[in-house]
Amino acid sequence: MKTSDAFRERLLGAWVEIRENLGRSVLQALGVLLGVASVLGGFSISDSQRKRADEMFVKMGGLDKLNVQPKAAVRDGRPTALQQANLGLRDEDAVGGEALKADAIHGVSRQKFARARVVSPYGDQDRQISGIGGDFIPANGYGVARGRAFSASEMDSGAPVVILGTEAAQVFFPKGDALGQTLRIGTVPVTVIGLFEERVFRFREGQRNQFWWRNRIIAVPANLVQRRMNGDAYRRVDRVTFRIPDLGAMGGFAKQLSDLLRTNHRLQEDFRLDDVAARIRRRNSQGDVYDIIFLLSGVLALVGGGIVNVNIQMAGLKERVREVGVKMAIGASGREIFKGFMTEALLLTALGSLAGLALGVGFSWIITKNLGIPLYMTPASFLWAYGLAAAFGFLFALYPAWKASRLSPMEALRYE
Amino acid sequence: MNPIIETQGLTKVYGSNGTAVHALRGIDLTVAKGEFVALIGPSGSGKSTLMAILGCLDLPTEGTYTLDGRQVQGLSGGELARIRNEKVGFVFQSYNLLPKASIARNVELPMLYAGVGRKERRERALALLEKVGIADKADKLPGTLSGGQRQRVAVARALANEPALLLADEPTGALDSKTGAEVLGLFRELHEQGNTLLLVTHDPSIAALAERRVEIRDGLIAFTEGAA
Ligand SMILES: Nc1ncnc2c1ncn2[C@@H]1O[C@H](COP(=O)(O)OP(=O)(O)OP(=O)(O)O)[C@@H](O)[C@H]1O
Numbered sequence: 310m311k312t313s314d315a316f317r318e319r320l321l322g323a324w325v326e327i328r329e330n331l332g333r334s335v336l337q338a339l340g341v342l343l344g345v346a347s348v349l350g351g352f353s354i355s356d357s358q359r360k361r362a363d364e365m366f367v368k369m370g371g372l373d374k375l376n377v378q379p380k381a382a383v384r385d386g387r388p389t390a391l392q393q394a395n396l397g398l399r400d401e402d403a404v405g406g407e408a409l410k411a412d413a414i415h416g417v418s419r420q421k422f423a424r425a426r427v428v429s430p431y432g433d434q435d436r437q438i439s440g441i442g443g444d445f446i447p448a449n450g451y452g453v454a455r456g457r458a459f460s461a462s463e464m465d466s467g468a469p470v471v472i473l474g475t476e477a478a479q480v481f482f483p484k485g486d487a488l489g490q491t492l493r494i495g496t497v498p499v500t501v502i503g504l505f506e507e508r509v510f511r512f513r514e515g516q517r518n519q520f521w522w523r524n525r526i527i528a529v530p531a532n533l534v535q536r537r538m539n540g541d542a543y544r545r546v547d548r549v550t551f552r553i554p555d556l557g558a559m560g561g562f563a564k565q566l567s568d569l570l571r572t573n574h575r576l577q578e579d580f581r582l583d584d585v586a587a588r589i590r591r592r593n594s595q596g597d598v599y600d601i602i603f604l605l606s607g608v609l610a611l612v613g614g615g616i617v618n619v620n621i622q623m624a625g626l627k628e629r630v631r632e633v634g635v636k637m638a639i640g641a642s643g644r645e646i647f648k649g650f651m652t653e654a655l656l657l658t659a660l661g662s663l664a665g666l667a668l669g670v671g672f673s674w675i676i677t678k679n680l681g682i683p684l685y686m687t688p689a690s691f692l693w694a695y696g697l698a699a700a701f702g703f704l705f706a707l708y709p710a711w712k713a714s715r716l717s718p719m720e721a722l723r724y725e
Numbered sequence: 726m727n728p729i730i731e732t733q734g735l736t737k738v739y740g741s742n743g744t745a746v747h748a749l750r751g752i753d754l755t756v757a758k759g760e761f762v763a764l765i766g767p768s769g770s771g772k773s774t775l776m777a778i779l780g781c782l783d784l785p786t787e788g789t790y791t792l793d794g795r796q797v798q799g800l801s802g803g804e805l806a807r808i809r810n811e812k813v814g815f816v817f818q819s820y821n822l823l824p825k826a827s828i829a830r831n832v833e834l835p836m837l838y839a840g841v842g843r844k845e846r847r848e849r850a851l852a853l854l855e856k857v858g859i860a861d862k863a864d865k866l867p868g869t870l871s872g873g874q875r876q877r878v879a880v881a882r883a884l885a886n887e888p889a890l891l892l893a894d895e896p897t898g899a900l901d902s903k904t905g906a907e908v909l910g911l912f913r914e915l916h917e918q919g920n921t922l923l924l925v926t927h928d929p930s931i932a933a934l935a936e937r938r939v940e941i942r943d944g945l946i947a948f949t950e951g952a953a
Pocket residue numbers: 723739740746747748766767768769770771772773774775
């Protein structure tokens with residue numbers, strides 16, 4: 310109780326001192342304010358940018374997916390003998406891969422593409438056809454807006470059914486009555502059973518839709534493509550995707566999968582895995598440079614402000630020698646004087662920091678608004694900004710406070 | 726009875742070798758509890774220096790000093806601050822109030838350093854201001870008071886922790902004779918209530934109020950007059 314009482318009294322004294330010397334105090338707080346605003350603003354802008362990039366990444370395919378695609382197996386600049394044996398990426402690879410880590414894998418999807426002439430009463434175009442299997446629709450962020458998704462038996466049997474993206478629906482059925490209608494893909498008549506939701510993602514407001522091409526999708530069961538459009542006896546696929554939300558498990562799984570596939574493919578490197586490690590590295594290092602620059606500029610502002618503060622404090626101390634002497638005469642110890650000066654400096658730092666945080670928020674808000682991205686601020690940025698200011702405030706307050714505390718009471722009282 | 730002040734061979738040298746000033750050259754002084762002593766002497770004779778040492782604001786170069794039973798020489802800065810806080814009350818010629826703190830807060834401050842609780846501090850400060858006759862000014866700033874009133878505040882502040890010793894260095898030096906006389910009246914009252922008083926003055930009529938007069942010359946006690 311006694312300590313908290315003494316602390317409150319010091320705080321009160323410090324507040325009186327700050328208020329009585331408003332001009333000087335504002336000047337001292339300014340360095341802190343700018344430093345804090347610069348650190349917070351910088352971090353927040355870079356966080357906002359990174360968050361937006363993350364959002365795009367997640368919506369586009371996400372960090373949680375591992376793709377396997379076929380690749381030409383080349384040795385010494387020539388196709389290997391086995392490449393010519395046409396092993397390729399097959400259904401077994403997807404099934405075998407899933408069995409490796411069934412608990413960590415939240416979904417597997419297969420894709421088999423074809424190019425075909427697509428004909429409706431309104432349109433006739435050469436288009437890419439996506440044969441999809443497994444959990445393709447949810448795993449790739451598609452949703453069925455109207456109608457329904459493929460049933461398991463339709464997937465299995467390769468039923469002649471199709472789900473259209475908004476662009477495809479617009480092209481082939483501009484009147485908007487696509488559901489239930491028939492399209493011809495190559496020679497195969499298929500029935501429209503569903504329509505996908507529109508996919509939209511703009512990095513910044515007003516920019517073009519990054520996902521426009523996703524609305525061009527014409528999705529049919531993968532088995533339909535394999536059996537009736539672009540298949541072969543090996544039942545090869547063009548892409549297998551594993552969804553693994555646990556990023557930690559992803560690296561190990563990629564290694565295991567790679568070993569399994571190499572074994573399955575008679576030791577040929579005729580497949581290609583996403584480079585997960587590089588992807589994670591890239592994501593983690595995104596914006597790091599900016600963070601360092603902002604941190605540095607904030608630190609410089611704080612150091613500059615700190616040095617100015619030491620000067621102001623030392624000049625102020627001259628005016629206050631007598632006050633220190635009086636306090637010592639009536640029983641204040643050097644330690645008490647030290648604490649008093651420190652309290653004053655730290656209170657000033659705290660006030661300056663608060664103003665700086667407010668300025669930093671405003672600053673970030675204006676910049677992100679102008680960039681057209683949503684503002685995203687993390688508690689960590691606030692802590693960094695505040696912590697740095699407090700640390701520098703403390704460091705630079707030490708010298709003047711120590712000087713004041715070392716005054717001899719007699720000399721201080723005689724000081725004119 | 727135990728003396729409040731007991732010094733032996735106190736010397737004080739300012740500066741070093743070439744420019745050394747011997748402000749005190751060997752002071753043996755004993756002041757009993759409840760005594761009222763006037764310290765007189767010409768300017769530059771060392772009165773303020775002696776007061777500073779007796780008040781533990783400064784340490785002697787040589788000699789021993791016992792204040793209210795406590796050996797002072799060799800104590801640390803923190804311990805001296807504590808002694809000043811608990812045992813000594815100062816009244817200066819130039820008041821030395823803190824200009825930014827209210828009258829009441831000025832009086833509370835020594836109690837704050839002593840760790841007295843907030844309520845008790847306030848109550849005691851008001852009682853002391855009552856005692857010196859300016860209770861109505863408690864929430865004013867020192868700058869708004871007259872010299873006499875300010876010196877009363879200083880006296881109240883000096884009494885805050887019920888010190889064993891009151892030291893006053895020309896307390897009326899900056900006051901006109903009328904207010905000076907009022908403040909002196911206050912000191913006499915305090916003496917009558919049993920406080921131990923040491924007062925520096927140039928004025929023989931003020932010195933005459935004391936029980937004992939000690940004259941300092943060139944850092945030495947020239948003579949003592951009155952009951953010892
Ligand atoms: N801090 C100091 N440094 C150097 N010399 C000092 C210091 N303080 C006092 N002196 C010297 O010591 C001597 C005694 O000074 P002191 O202030 O004690 O005299 P005093 O008797 O109080 O005089 P006055 O009546 O004018 O107040 C003087 O010669 C003074 O110049």
